[in-house]
Amino acid sequence: MTLTPLVYWAQRHEEIFLRVELTDAQNIDVHVHENILHFQAQGHGAKGQHLYDFTLEFLLPVKAQASEVAYRSTQRQVNISVKKEQWGWWERLTKQERKPLFLAPDFDCWLDESDAEMEIKEERKIRRKASRHDEEGSISLKTGFLFTYNLVQFLGFSWIFVNMTIRLLKFGQDSFYDTFHTISSVMFFCQILAVVEVLNAAFGLVRTSVTPNLIQLFGRNFVLFVIFGCLEEMQNKPVVFFVFYLWSAIEIFRYPFYMLGCFNTEWKILTWLRYSLWMPLYPLGALAEAVAVAQSIPIFDKTNLFSIPLPRALGTSLSFSNVLRVHLVLMFLGLFLNFRHLYKQRQRRFRATKRKAH
Numbered sequence: 001m002t003l004t005p006l007v008y009w010a011q012r013h014e015e016i017f018l019r020v021e022l023t024d025a026q027n028i029d030v031h032v033h034e035n036i037l038h039f040q041a042q043g044h045g046a047k048g049q050h051l052y053d054f055t056l057e058f059l060l061p062v063k064a065q066a067s068e069v070a071y072r073s074t075q076r077q078v079n080i081s082v083k084k085e086q087w088g089w090w091e092r093l094t095k096q097e098r099k100p101l102f103l104a105p106d107f108d109c110w111l112d113e114s115d116a117e118m119e120i121k122e123e124r125k126i127r128r129k130a131s132r133h134d135e136e137g138s139i140s141l142k143t144g145f146l147f148t149y150n151l152v153q154f155l156g157f158s159w160i161f162v163n164m165t166i167r168l169l170k171f172g173q174d175s176f177y178d179t180f181h182t183i184s185s186v187m188f189f190c191q192i193l194a195v196v197e198v199l200n201a202a203f204g205l206v207r208t209s210v211t212p213n214l215i216q217l218f219g220r221n222f223v224l225f226v227i228f229g230c231l232e233e234m235q236n237k238p239v240v241f242f243v244f245y246l247w248s249a250i251e252i253f254r255y256p257f258y259m260l261g262c263f264n265t266e267w268k269i270l271t272w273l274r275y276s277l278w279m280p281l282y283p284l285g286a287l288a289e290a291v292a293v294a295q296s297i298p299i300f301d302k303t304n305l306f307s308i309p310l311p312r313a314l315g316t317s318l319s320f321s322n323v324l325r326v327h328l329v330l331m332f333l334g335l336f337l338n339f340r341h342l343y344k345q346r347q348r349r350f351r352a353t354k355r356k357a358h
């Protein structure tokens with residue numbers, strides 16, 4: 001003979017909770033079929049140790065998959081939760097209007113509709129707070145990363161600029177000739193690290209586009225690694241001094257400007273320098289780079305370094321100097337694109353400052 005256990009129920013907008021009063025329940029079987037919940041288990045209930053079972057036809061559709069009907073048995077009871085098919089509040093649990101005798105509200109877990117709504121609001125508030133926390137965490141991680149990057153670049157370029165200035169004051173023009181040997185290792189470090197700037201733009205870490213950063217990175221590293229790095233004959237030339245000095249002269253203002261920007265702070269004079277110095281320095285830098293490329297052309301022709309061998313019928317080889325000639329043209333295209341970009345950035349920045357001032 002099977003008996004019916006006492007069952008207590010409560011609801012939320014998304015699910016139904018049932019508490020079955022059975023101690024030490026075993027061989028539990030709970031499933032939902034055609035919106036009817038079937039329960040069967042061996043246990044100790046109101047009528048002692050027996051096989052207990054019950055069925056409940058729900059008022060509205062519930063999710064019948066096993067993953068949506070969960071139960072957990074404790075020493076004192078079996079707790080069942082069933083997900084509602086649609087979010088909402090039910091006026092009663094069962095399809096039949098008369099409440100089954102074995103069913104009663106679970107006042108330990110009971111909430112009426114307005115309480116449940118309050119609970120949802122509270123939960124949402126907590127979740128919003130947690131996601132704000134996560135956001136703040138990732139913002140401070142990003143700020144820390146950008147600040148460190150800018151600080152390292154600032155220190156690197158300051159070292160270069162100060163070192164070159166002291167050497168210029170001390171040795172005069174003689175310092176032009178050994179710039180590469182005294183400075184290049186730090187310059188290599190800073191310019192390799194500058195790859196991060198392209199990645200920052202690509203991954204949206206900073207509000208700028210990839211192309212200007214890529215043009216600058218490619219333009220500088222081509223001169224640094226290919227022209228100066230690979231040709232010993234170029235390393236003693238005064239042009240190295242001008243290229244390095246012009247690069248570092250702009251960066252010692254650009255990176256501290258970014259460092260302050262990481263904390264939404266600005267010094268007007270620094271902002272002005274960052275968005276004005278490039279006007280004379282960028283064309284001068286491009287000119288110095290163009291001179292370096294032009295000076296390297298006869299050396300590449302003479303040494304045949306990086307030349308591409310051609311089939312005998314066509315000639316001996318394709319000199320790398322041809323690539324350099326193309327690069328010279330591209331340089332001025334790159335200069336034009338970046339000049340236009342920086343001009344727009346300057347206008348945007350000063351327009352924003354003016355608007356703030358009014």
Ligand SMILES: CCCCCCCCCCCCC/C=C/C(=O)SCCNC(=O)CCNC(=O)[C@H](O)C(C)(C)COP(=O)(O)OP(=O)(O)OC[C@H]1O[C@@H](n2cnc3c(N)ncnc32)[C@H](O)[C@@H]1OP(=O)(O)O
Binds near residue numbers: 207254278345
């Ligand atoms: C693709 C292949 C092309 C082939 C062609 C190759 C030929 C290339 C030839 C190039 C010839 C030129 C050679 C010249 C070289 C020289 O450098 S000469 C020396 C003078 N140089 C300069 O004046 C240029 C200096 N460089 C720059 O200004 C930049 O590198 C830039 C890419 C040209 C422009 O920077 P950009 O980031 O786009 O503008 P900003 O206004 O500074 O920043 C926009 C916003 O982003 C924030 N931000 C940027 N970087 C950082 C960072 N590291 N950390 C934190 N924040 C950053 C910045 O604060 C701005 O934010 P908002 O203020 O909120 O707008």
